[in-house]
Amino acid sequence: MANSATQPSRTKDLEKLFHRPGPLVAATFEASSEMINDLKEYVKVLVVGAGGLGCELLKDLALSGFSNLDVIDMDRIEVTNLNRQFLFRVEDVGKPKAEVAAKRVMERISGVNITPHFCRIEDKPMEFYSDFSIIVLGLDSIEARSFINSVACGFLEYDSDDNPVPETVKPLVDGGTEGFKGHARVILPGITPCFECTIWLFPPQVKFPLCTLAETPRTAAHCIEYAHLIKWDEVHSGKSFDPDDPDHMQWVYTEAVKRAELFGIPGVTYSLTQGVVKNIIPAIASTNAIISAACALETMKIITGCSKTLSNYLTYNGVEGLHTKVTDFVRDKECPVCGPGVLIELDTSVTLRKFIDSLKDHPNLLLTRVSVRHRGTNLYMQAPPILEEQTRPFLDQPLFELMGKTRKDIVSVTGMAGKADNKQSCSRKLRIVFKGADGVADMDTAGGA
């Protein structure tokens, strides 16, 4: 659509980048006056999370040429969101974030279509995620990042030389903040490191040893965790603690104060009690704005090619002065999530049930509640019940048969990974190779000949 000289276009500024060739663009970039239309016609972006980053992302993407957006978030709006989640007002408290966020942006920016999904990310089928050209994450949990990462990597296919098939690369852009600090990163599964390749960037939260809480408390936080983790259960047999119930929080606070007084420990306040119990990460509007804008900018560049992109991890720190750093992390070639798949050798006689059982003890997998798919076919599904019933008879058949007697192939499995107290849903790709299958095939051929 040509830009007439008399009537300046709404997207005048974006057009400079999209319509003009340049020396520092992506190799695939073709300057075109059709770019804005193409984005409208062919590109769908998913924003995961409608919180501090999500609200910013929706605005930024809607004003960066993207017209088709979806947003998914399971949370409802709280008063403490209002200092940064600028799409929400006091009267919205209690409403689903995704729905209010979508509505507000559509009211302000005409021509933008945002579909909200008020649900858990795990509730959506793989097909839902495959629909998007790119997925942008505005999350505050490692588990959720890990899940979406495994979904995106699940679409990745490798050719016979173990090179990623370009059409199956589903790009992710991820952001995160804490106080004055944040990060933005670009994940091109199979090409740049995925979330799991660099999982060490997110060290697990340190927990206090129970014996410290029970026997040698020293800090206000110890007193609070004693009230929260030990005393609560002693007093309220069977009733579980609800961090969102103010009465529960007040009880923990009062008990923590008592314990602190008993031991002469200063510093227990209600605010600290909330912070420790809910593991509150402080958050401010400016940092969210910075990180979201960087993510939106990368999204725009990845999709249009109008410039080079971040390779591949940006950190921002505004605590002492201003420090930004770009790190080019490398892939873990053995990564169980984005690699060609965990290699599993099986006898041709192994049944699907035995195969599923073996994943529980596999050191790189530790998977329970496993569902198995092969080339789009459900071999066994844990849920919904109707599918479980349909696929149950397969359990006692040899996997080799179920996979059409191919010597080696990929199956995708989903399930719960991790240790007993820290399980999370995930999906994994497995490269199955059948031992002695060549022989079997040879015999078959021989028999047929």
Added chain:
Amino acid sequence: MAEPKTKYDRQLRIWGEQGQAALEKASICLLNCGPTGSETLKNLVLGGVGSITVVDGCKVEVSDLGNNYFVDESCVGQSKAKCVCTFLQELNDAVKAKFIEESPEALIETNPSFFSEFTLVVATQLVEDTMVKLDRICRDANVMLVFARSYGLTGLVRNSVKEHTVIESKPDHFLDDLRLNNPWPQLRSFAETIDLDTSDPVVHKHTPYVIILVKLAEEWAKSHSGSLPSSRDEKKQFKVEDVELIKARMVAMDEDNYKEAMEASFKLFAPRGISSEVQKIINDSCAEVDSGSSDFWVIVAALKEFIANEGEGEAPLEGSIPDMTSSTELYVNLQKIYQAKAEADFLAVERRVRDILKRIGRDPYSITKANIKSVCKNARKLRVCRYRSIEDEFSTPVQAELQKCLTDEEYSYATGFYILLRAVDRFAANYNSFPGQFDSGMDEDISRLKSIAVSLLGDVGCNGSSLIDDLISEMCRYGAAELHAVAALIGGIASQEVIKLITRQFVPMRGTFILNGIDHKSQLLLL
């Protein structure tokens, strides 16, 4: 209305009630409310600044709808300042929002005193000579100033304040103030009451590492003619021996306190006395105080006296200890010993502050206890930021630094953008439009921009050939576009700096931040 304390909970955890109070007292003026300006203010309105004044002389055009979230279709043809102000007000009714429909350039020319009523001015999308003029006005009026500009895939943020002093710089990683390398008598005698050779294994594994290290250092000193190691070789030897000494004292493998002692043993031979950064502050000419000195410098003058006298070369003790494996009783008692020393140090500094105030003819109680206490607690972390005037930076940038950054492979783009952001303003002054602003004449614009940039570099004594040709073409391609994502990024950074300046917490950036939106290898240039 929501309870403000709850609404602001997530930020109160960062800058506390005092920081919030400073924000709520602040009045901010914004010049130009395109996306860079409106996004900066958005983040400040959400955080609850006292008041905002939006200054812009333009009417909303259709093209504004494509990059500014704070206008919509119904605004076209109306005052941009009014529309942006109205939409910003919706975000937080605790903020007083007003607008002035006038061009910032005109205001700067005709009514410079206008700016003196504000705490801070955020100036967006200004060209070079307007920046210089505004900077002069704000410096004279002692008003803080933050410049922000978005331009294609680049942009800049620059603070400009004569002097900004920070007490609560709240650094992320800072060595605990344990004084293990220089224990005071009370800490030593407390350590003496504890027997490391206790036969009770429970007591043994609950002796805090601070005590273990103080005692072992003394043992070491006794066997080495009474002093801790001073030469490098001695230190090396000490390090090895010390870890061995600690290991030898362990009675069980699960003694976390001894493991902590080994990890912390380096603290024993950390250099004594104050850091060079603190040294620089107490030696600053401002620490020679008179009746016109600020409270900060009066307390620093007292601090200087304390260090030279009671402190015996050390700053006042901070008075807190990190959590460490210990019995509750020992930990609480140890904490009290540190607190008592900190309190004594504070009282000594306070006496000196009162004396100094008397000496310079001020009310000796015109500085609060809380203020003095805060300086004592943060004595090792004080920061003083001074910014060159824009005029000085533009006319005489630090040539060596500029040349170095221009040829640094990693940051040559960002530095090139710095030069080109100045060059486009000269271009606009000469040709009445920015390079590439219109679709025709691109090749001519590129060669014109190049010759302007090369001569600009020559003016400041740098080699014009260091500029990358591709970057010049790229700058022309941008044609002064203000992209929303870039504006939100630049505005976000500007608002973070504003918060640090107003709350006087954390450390604002020095120099000019140049965004490299191509691959994010951005750069802070100290010129």
